[in-house]
Amino acid sequence: MPEQPLIRLVDVHKRFGANEVLRGVGFDVPKGDVVCVIGPSGSGKSTLLRCINALVPIEQGSIRVDGREVNDPKLDKLALRRKVGMVFQQYNLFPHRTALQNVMMAPIHVLKQERVEVEARARRLIAKVRLEGKEDAFPGELSGGQQQRTAIARSLAMNPDVMLFDEVTAALDPETVKEVLVTIRELAEEGMTCVIVTHEMGFAREVADHIYFTDRGVIVEHGAPREFFAEARDPRTRQFLSQIL
């Protein structure tokens, strides 16, 4: 019997007022897999990620994360979010705290872990994202790529089961995109379960176990990278790929 997927979405519907953003999205993310979601702007990719860690509620359908039903009024949202890390396009570091403090805050105040132990782990994580020496820098003193890697370290400090990345390189210069992608790829290679929304097709092809293409709130095409890029059948997908590639 196959193992239960870490994330299972079934027929997820989400609307903002009259705007139906998700219209029946479903997919599985097995543990340790890397799933990339691509699609045109406004197709609901960010909303999809926000639904997975209950930042926005869904109207219909089911989202299960590690067996926990997200669409349950009695859900312990904080418990869910401790297990789901999220990294945003705009980094959203806390500008009044140093890089190290940004990484340490949540484990200390949310997980109530020992400061000494948290600090040691935070320093290791900062080294892991190649930011040694920047521990005491404030976000305003870091480049976009450095901020984004700090944000990744900050999420990792919670020891999440899964990481959600929402167009994390979209605000970066072309040269710094790579350093962030390298960090994410290393995570993926270590077996971290990742859901990655991205416009970096080359990266998606390289790192993904499975690619989903969304348009107007539904998944119109999906497949392993090789087939996805070579044999996309849906006209919308083909058009999108021809624009991007």
Next chain:
Amino acid sequence: MRALPRGTDLPVLLPVAPRRAAPGGQAGRLRARHGAWLALALLAALAVGEAQAGPGEDSIVAAILRWTPLLGQGFALNVAMSFIAMTVGTAAGTLLGLCQISLMPPVRGSSRFVTQFFRNAPWLVLLFYCMLLLPFELRIGGVVIPLPGWVKATFGLSLPVMANMSEIVRGAVQSIPFGQWESAESLAFTRRQTLWMIILPQCVKRMLPPWMNLYAILVVGTPLCSIVGVNEAMTLTNDALAAEARRELLVPMYLYLLLWFFLYCYPIALWTGRLERRFAVDA
């Protein structure tokens, strides 16, 4: 302090006060030249006064100097009232401002109403209400606490301070980019933790200049208390003028009082302007 990377597009790092200072500075802010005009006007008024002084009368300058210690006493009361009203108003206003961003509609609605009411009510009306409605002493258990006029007036002044502070807090919290809330939420911080550890610390800087502006406005508002009979600088100036009964003293004396207020408020204005400029590039 911290330099901003050139050409950043981070919302969190955008300048707090993006509006550039207009050439010649911001309207309404005290400037050195205002003080210069004031000093000139006082000199002119003194000259005119001296010319009008009858033979055998004291010089105007001597008369003003004679009343200066009393005026100073009155001014000390103005300063004391402004300190107390600012302290009380800031504390109450911070609470009220936090209620304004509460997720509970009744709390939010009522605190908005209170804020708008006291922000828009004329200060003098509030002062009269406090003078007339508050008792002249408080009995708590067996202890009797007298409430002299100046205490009631100070309470009256702290009400508009509270309301303005409430708006300053609400404005500052709402000026923090939504992404800060969202990333804190995704790290499983509670709303209260987010507010106290992430949002409010970023607000302090933004609130400081408007808060100091508020204080300057409050100081200039304290002479209103003379109308309700508090012995502050304005009342004592009136008393002095009545005792001297010399028409030519009138204009120089009030200008002199004005100069006191200018000398007190100008350094605050300078400092506020400096903070505003620093935060504008610093963010």
